[in-house]
Amino acid sequence: MSGERRRVVVTGIGVVAPGSMGREGFWDMITAGRTATRRITFFDPARFRSQVAAEVDFDGRALGLSAQEVHRNDRFVQMAMVAADEAVADSGLRLGVGGADDAPDPDRVGVTLGTAVGATMRLEQEYVSVSDAGAHWLVDPRYASRFLAHALVPSCGATELAVRFGAHGPATVVSTGCTSGIDSVGYGSQLVEDGDADIVVAGASDAPISPISMACFDTIRATTDTNDDPEHASKPFDARRNGFVMGEGAAVLVLEELEHARRRGADVYCEVTGYASRCNAFHMTGLKPDGTEMAEAIGRALGQGRIDPAEVGYVNAHGSGTKQNDRHETAAVHKSLGPAADRVAMSSIKSMVGHSLGAIGSIEIAATALAVQRGVLPPTANYEVPDPECDLDYVPKVAREQKVDVAVSVGSGFGGFQSAIVLASPTRRTE
Template identity: 85%
Template sequence: MSTDRRRVVVTGIGVVAPGSVGREAFWDMITAGRTATRRITFFDPSRFRSQVAAEVDFHPRQLGLSAQEVHRNDRFVQFAMVAADEAVADSGLRLGVGDAPDAPEPERVGVTLGSAVGATMRLEDEYVNVSDAGRHWLVDPRYGSRFLHQALVPSCGATELAVRFRAQGPATVVSTGCTSGIDAVGYGSQLIEDGDADVVIAGASDAPISPISMACFDTIRATTDNNADPEHASKPFDARRNGFVMGEGAAVMVLEELEHAQRRGAEIYCEVTGYANRCNAFHMTGLRPDGVEMAEALDQALAQGRIDGDEVGYVNAHGSGTKQNDRHETAAVKLSLGQAAYKVPMSSLKSMVGHSLGAIGSIEIAATALAVQRQVVPPTANYEVPDPECDLDYVPKTAREHKVDVAVSVGSGFGGFQSAIVLAKPDRRAS
């Protein structure tokens, strides 16, 4: 094997998102600036401070899952399966299709799946059953599902994908809170760079819209209490913002070694040229306002691809809509890109699809890859009132045609995680 660094490209994309299931429906929605935030319908939210969320209208049987697959798996795994099916079909790779002569060797196919909270919905529902809605401290296991053990271990998602596509290479679950989706794709790209795989099914999924999850974020007042206007409740970078809107969903990418993709004539969305993460070792939920750790992650990710800050054509922001995060992120982009930061379009998808915890990083990478391929930057919906502390170009309300040879997606997570990934047009450099 050559000692040169192996190059990694994206050859397939699958998305399950609020307001849109499927890659093209998702792209149409976010470039139109439509929001999918609404009052919670999964349960009665009236006792909660935050009563809004971005829910997926999801019908797994109609999307190709069998009755047994639906029965066996939590909603977050079902999301991942549907998104992966779309991504693999999009890539043109024949994975999991018997002994197809043109399929990659199973030992050279890996899986990296991110999730912040795993099977939250299944575990909560099962606890209600075995405890008779909390009436009994000693629960009765006779009322638990035969598949309850799968809900306990987050690895069930990666396992299902590995079995589904005969991926016998490395299989990993990445759980780093709200950066899980970036970190899963970043780690998957590193597996290919290091020669441990030629193809990696990489992405993230979360389905956290449940009473226990909403209670957790109510307690720390991280979610918005703008219940009167759910459609406009998520306001990243806007002076009126007061917290994020909970979301759910999944996105899965097929990552492939460049020459492997070229030999089979695959369509290539973009190249993953760099990835880095940092931990601020500062506070479980707090952020330093100077953004140093995120800036360091962004600097290192750019350096891996030998990319200067002034080459960046788009920043896909974490943009959660909390006051401290938006301020921290704005400072980090300025620190990393310098004066170029003021010229770069930067937008937050969470204004439209909410914050799906671990999944959102992969959903944002999917959007960033499409932005590079199509040279269009999605907007920040609901951005109307500028905040003097957030003074960059946040692409208010309307998508913008723009030259995007290089784009970055950044994320910030509870626990102090800060991650950045860089995507570029594959023909940006000759070798």
């Protein structure tokens, strides 16, 4: 192998998101500015401060999973499997096809899956069973599923995908809170770049809409209490915002070494030119207002691809809709892009699909890759009242046609995690 840096491209995308199903349904929804936030239906939310969420109308059996796959796997694994099936089919790769002449070498195929809270729903449901809805301190294991151990370890998701696609290369779960989805794709791209794999099935999935998760975020008042108008409850960067809307979902991308993709004539969405992550080591849930660590992650990610900040045409924001995050992120973009920040478009799709914790980073990367490929920027829905401390172009309410050669997707997570990934048009570089 030559000493040149191996280039990484996206050749497949699969999405399971609120309000839609599949990559094209997701794209149609977010570019139309439709919101998928509603009052929680999975359980009675009346006792909670925040009673709204962005739920996925998901049925694993109807989407191609077997009865046994549905039985043994938590919802987050099922969604990852469905998204991965779509991504691999989209790529045209024959993964997991034993004996096929054109099947890739399984030792050169890896998996990276991000998740923040893993099998929360399954664990909570199992506890209700073994404790008889909390009636017994000493739980009765006779009422536990024989697959309960799978729910305890988030690695079950990566294991299922590796088995599904015959991936004998690196298989990893990335769990860094709300940046898990970016970090998973970023780590997957580094595996390809470093020569540890030629193909990586990379993405993230989370299904956190459960009583325990809602209670956790109620306690710190991070979620919105705009319960009377769920459709407009998620308002990133708007002066009226008062917290995020919980969501769920999954997105998976097929990452491939450029020459490997060229040899088989694959269609390419975009190139991953850089990824970086930093921790502010400041506070478990708080953020410093200056955005220094996110700005450094953006700068490092741009530097890896030797991209000038003036080339950035679009930033897919973390844009959670909390006051401190939106201001912190705005400051980070100003600091990292300099004068170019005044010209860049930045939007938050969380305004439409909510905040699915670890999954959202991969869902946002999918949206960013499609924006680069199709020259359309998804809007920030519900943005109407500007906040003087949030002074960028947030693409309010209506999608915008705009050619984008370079886009950045950023994430911010509890624990101080700050991550950025850079996607570029495949036509930006011809060498």
